[in-house]
Amino acid sequence: MSRTVYVNGHFVPENEAEISVFDRGFLFADAIYEVTAVLNGRMVGFDGHMARLRRSLRELEMGLPTSDQRLREIHLELIDKNALQEGLVYMQVSRGAADRDFAYPAPGTPASLVMFTQEKSIIDSxxxxxxxxxxxxxxxxxxxxxxxxxxxxxxxxxxxxxxxxxxxxxxxxxxxxxxxxxxxxxxxxxxxxxxxxxxxxxxxxxxxxxxxxxxxxxxxxxxxxxxxxxxxxxxxxxxxxxxxxxxxxxxxxxxxxxxxxxxxxxxxxxxxxxxxxxxxxxxxx
Missing domain, CATH: 3.20.10.10 (D-amino Acid Aminotransferase, subunit A, domain 2)
Structure with a gap:
């Protein structure tokens, strides 16, 4: 069964997920990520991950296209849509898509947000x-x-x-x-x-x-x-x-x-x- 993933505002089947070839995460590794564990269908340490995400964003002068509350909602919806009981939610934020240039794109370029779930045995490892x-x-x-x-x-x-x-x-x-x-x-x-x-x-x-x-x-x-x-x-x-x-x-x-x-x-x-x-x-x- 195909997973449901989240790409830039949309929940889509994983085989329909698309990201621009000009995305700076793809071209320059100009992106950050967080991995939140899921146990018994519930997230572990989410607030800590959000605090670290915000710190990474500040250090890289990178924006985020949504609020912490909305990120929590997306995490929970992905867990629900994929009936995930144990595993993780992966979240990646890149500086967005722009013509290839080592200099950052102009302010206002929309960041990219990608998220997916992955089953993994954590407790009984x-x-x-x-x-x-x-x-x-x-x-x-x-x-x-x-x-x-x-x-x-x-x-x-x-x-x-x-x-x-x-x-x-x-x-x-x-x-x-x-x-x-x-x-x-x-x-x-x-x-x-x-x-x-x-x-x-x-x-x-x-x-x-x-x-x-x-x-x-x-x-x-x-x-x-x-x-x-x-x-x-x-x-x-x-x-x-x-x-x-x-x-x-x-x-x-x-x-x-x-x-x-x-x-x-x-x-x-x-x-x-x-x-x-x-x-x-x-x-x-």
């Missing part, structure tokens, strides 16, 4: 049970990683290189420190049982799930420290894990073929995942 194997790779992305743009070619290349090495994903390293995963924030649990994740900056995405996990950890008397760490420190840590909107919390069991801890998902990652799912199901929109 097999990765959460077995854990991730990670390969470390140099971070060769542009320097404004705090803006959630669609410039995702290098993360895709890194993920594929990790798979060639027998791993599930990559952690990206710059100046000797882990920045983040290809599509997630990276965490370790040190020998003092402190949760460690990179401090916020332009070097990494300001994860919505990262913020929620940090709040959950603090409310359950888990120590959290925001700082960089090396691959060697991560390999010697008690635990490691990643956070993202659709992974929630996934444990890391090996880095560059070296086991982390005893090589199985650890208690902190399991407990944080449980707490996150519980909180999300209770607070979803």
């Amino acid at each position: 097999p990765v959460a049970e077995r854990g991730l194997k990670i390969a470390s790779l140099p971070d060769m992305r542009w320097s404004r990683r705090d803006i959630k743009t669609v410039q995702l070619l290098y993360p895709s290349m890194a993920k594929m290189e990790a798979k060639k090495r027998g791993a599930d994903d990559a952690w990206l390293v710059e100046s000797g420190l882990v920045t983040e995963g290809t599509s997630s924030n990276a965490w370790i649990v040190d020998n003092d049982n402190t949760l460690v994740t990179r401090e916020l900056s332009r070097a990494l995405l300001h994860g919505i799930t990262r913020a929620t996990v940090m709040a959950l950890a603090n409310s359950h008397d888990m120590k959290v420290e925001e700082r960089g760490f090396t691959i060697k420190e991560a390999q010697n840590a008690r635990e490691a894990f990643v956070t993202s909107s659709t992974a929630l919390v996934h444990p890391v069991v090996a880095i560059d073929e070296r086991p982390v801890g005893d090589g199985t998902p650890g208690p902190f990652a399991r407990e944080l995942r449980r707490l996150y799912i519980e909180a999300s199901l209770n607070s979803a929109d």
